[in-house]
Amino acid sequence: MASSPTDRPEPQYFDSFDGKRIAWYEMGEGKPLVLIHGYFSDAFTNWIRYGHAAVIAARGFRVIMPDLRAHGSSAKPHDAASYPPDVLMRDAFALVEHLALSNYDLAGYSLGGRTVMRMLANGATPRRAVLSGMGYQGIIDTHGRGRYFRNVLTNLGSFERGTTEWMTEAFLKTTKGDPQALLRILDTFVDTPPATIAGIATPTLVLTGVEDHDNGSGAELAMALPNGSFREIPGNHMNAVMKPELGTEIANFLAA
Template identity: 65%
Template sequence: MPAPAPDLPIEKLEIKGLGDLPIAVHVAGKGRDLVLIHGYFSNAWTNWVRYGHAAKLVEAGFRVIMPDLRGHGESGKPHDVAAYPPDALTEDNLALVDQLGLTDYDLGGYSLGARTTTRMLARGAAPRKVILAGMGLRGLVQTLDNGGYYRNVLTNLGSFERGTSEWMTEAFLKTTKGDPVAMLHILNTFVDTPKEVIAGFMQPVEVVCGADDRDNGVAQELADVLPNGRYVEVPGNHMNAVTRKELGQAMVDFLTA
């Protein structure tokens, strides 16, 4: 994994996730606790540090806590399918909140990180404010809607025509040094969250999504279901909206309001 920028010192911690799996946690800054969870095939560095979002949040007064999901980044990547039961990612991140003693904190994620955040809320997590990025309603209530696409990519690596969506997805996997076996097993962890459960989340929630991103459904639909949801649009599609400075700024604006 590339080294973090020298102007953003990052402390490395390790917690024990479900089944005592080691979960790597990257922490930057001092101030109000903010847990940010990255997306599928990615890692904390790629989603939050590489494009300056973490630095912007640290500057705004946050202690940014960025776990690598199981199977990703510097966390454990077992190949045993038994290590990937339903809601395993949720269990890991609830354990993070517990083991770090977080009581007054904010919580958010991008794509699979947003789905994991939603599952944490459904399981009783109680952050002050919530960010659901790169996510629409469909991606939460029908979590395996894109499962066939990813299964196809992961089981046919090296066979896709340059420039196709599948080729670009495989290229991203290579960029993050992702483990294809672990990534396949991650699909087993997905759990749907019913619309009526989502409608019961009372926290202020920012739904922030790329203008051209429909990979997980329509973000506005998700914001409309949430009692205290608001939709913020940033430039880009699902793959590149996370690289835009507007994403980090939208997060800062919401969390500091």
């Protein structure tokens, strides 16, 4: 049992659509929010450690935070069959079904934001959605960013200290990531066409660090959404998750 809102709580588990065990954490009571972390990360690192989940929960939300497949306390299989296209989206839908959620919100950071987009593109109808740490290019051309991570995961230990690749590898070490399982995740990415984005009616906030250009333009993504809005917070792609503004902006948008 966590003794403070930033301690690591005990996970809960369910079996996803294919029987793989997926972990999730909860904080708070009220309107359900499914909050999805980024690549190489986990629910604790992305949402609990820096207080974002507590800030959102304090605004009257039941914050539900899964560990993505191949991340955190969830299953990390190595076989290709466990990583079909859009598997993260399917896991998220399975969690929604498992918890019998009907009137809920969706939010995610980076890969979590892309997973939210894939849910919206495949019929999810949340009350509101937040795409944080994500831009237009990262939605319509997932393999561009995927090539960067594939290079990191297949060349571990070879990067010069201080480079972006070296820092990405250092983050992998802090979260005790499984390189083989994470490499499989890259095979699951599915692009979302512009026409599909243009058909998503859910009120959606696009939220990025002012120095975050890793996945293209957040402003462009917000403009492509019929009911999109755009906000910037301090930081780049790696450190915006440490800024209190991330949780505050998500909470403000969802509670409005």
